[in-house]
Amino acid sequence: MKNRVIFVGVGGATCSGKTTLAKHLRNLLPGSVILHQDDFAPPQELIPLHPEYKVQDWDSAEGAIDWPRMIKTLKEVKETGVIPPEHYSHDHLNEQRDVPIERKVSERWKETFSRITKEREEKGERLIWVVVDGFLLYWHPEVVEQLDARIFLRVPHDVLKQRRLERHGYHTAEGSLWRDPPHYWEQIVWPAYVAAHGGMLEGGDVEHGGPNGAVPGLILIDGQEMGLAETVEKVCARLAEKATEDQ
Template sequence: MTSTPIPLPTQGALTEAQSVEAKRTRIILVGLGGATCSGKTTLAKHLRSILPDSFIIHQDDFAPHSSTLPIHPTLGQDWDSAPTAIDYPRLRSFLATVKLTASVPADHKSHDHLNEQKQFEVSGEMRQKWKKLFAELHEKVAKSSGDKGVGEKVVWGLVDGFLLYWDDEVAASLDAKFFLRVPYAALKTRRENRSGYYTAENTFWKDPPGYFDELVYPAYVDAHKKIFENGDVEHGKAIMPGLQLIEPLGRDMGDIVEECCRSLVGLLESVAPQPDVAS
């Protein structure tokens, strides 16, 4: 498998035509957050298959070099504690570059295609319905005259991450924010059934015994207390402005995809308004 192509040119290597196109391109960044094994990457891939000119930005691609990670006294490398698990300056810079220049830094690489992904199918009829609607909306935006003075091209960046809302600057850069909340027991079962995953250095990591209970879940709770009422990540109300909470356990993936699509239609109408978009 290979990574899906990004529908944006590489920074510093734009042709004249690409430079013109970049000036009329509006980037919409959609946050898809949640704990490890919460289903956020699966959701991101379904949305990518529906939204025109969309691509996924995996937060995992911004993990620092393994040599910089703290070492747990019994479990080895700590890949999950929020302050050290992500190179936030690099992620902030990447998102800013994408949003401001409609291009991708030349040094960006993704390793997500190496990881095993379970498939949760959605109705083909439902997918086609939303693809058609978004294609029509994109066409209307392209024919409109917005704040750029010309019709706009919309590109969706689906930002998938397990620590997406810990860093305030990263969170502020997102135009939409979704959070998939899955209970502890389900997360533990899913994580422990996982064979492992590839790191940003293309090395394979497998959790040692006890890693979820002693490190992964406590780090998840600590990183997300601030976005829930009373710090209750299991049952608390979401208090981060603009955050849409989704509880997927027991729900059909198609229903979740539709919930997100409805919100994104509203977002598209609000950021790129034109008189006849709802006709």
């Protein structure tokens, strides 16, 4: 039996709903696991200071992620189908908000992917699903290259800002709680998001621009226009197509 690892990328701004979607996909895809990009942040003491505002900058792409470690892990998982034993996730420390979808939707897709799994096994192929979620998922070309499906959730600025303000903070790998300093959203979070994503959208317009081809096969979902169940439907339909493609 040949292993076939399928990386499902779920990207989007902070508070865009990507982790919620990722967890629904984990529930629907047989035996799947999630890799959270947040778990590849450098140690807290190595997070750089913003050159102008002199506070730690957890959001600018260059310093927010340990890119060599993330790329190495993705390549290892793609080759072995197993998350390295030394990899640790602190996602469980953060707020977990349950956003359910209709049971008939989830049951139908569970049955669909179970059937596809059996069909692929009959062809000698074992499917291994790995959902990768992250707020900088499409910035580094070597990360993009590893992803087999590329989903991007877009939510308007004002909605993102309100959701971020309502959060109590973010737990770091060391277990401490990071709280945004005053004006952190407008000074650092939003400018970093625009800088990291403008290059993949038409006209650099992160609010309204369509995919410009810089991230091949990007599935852009406007989160305020499409409900969660509809989003799950669209994404799962694409994943079913991907899974049934002969290699």
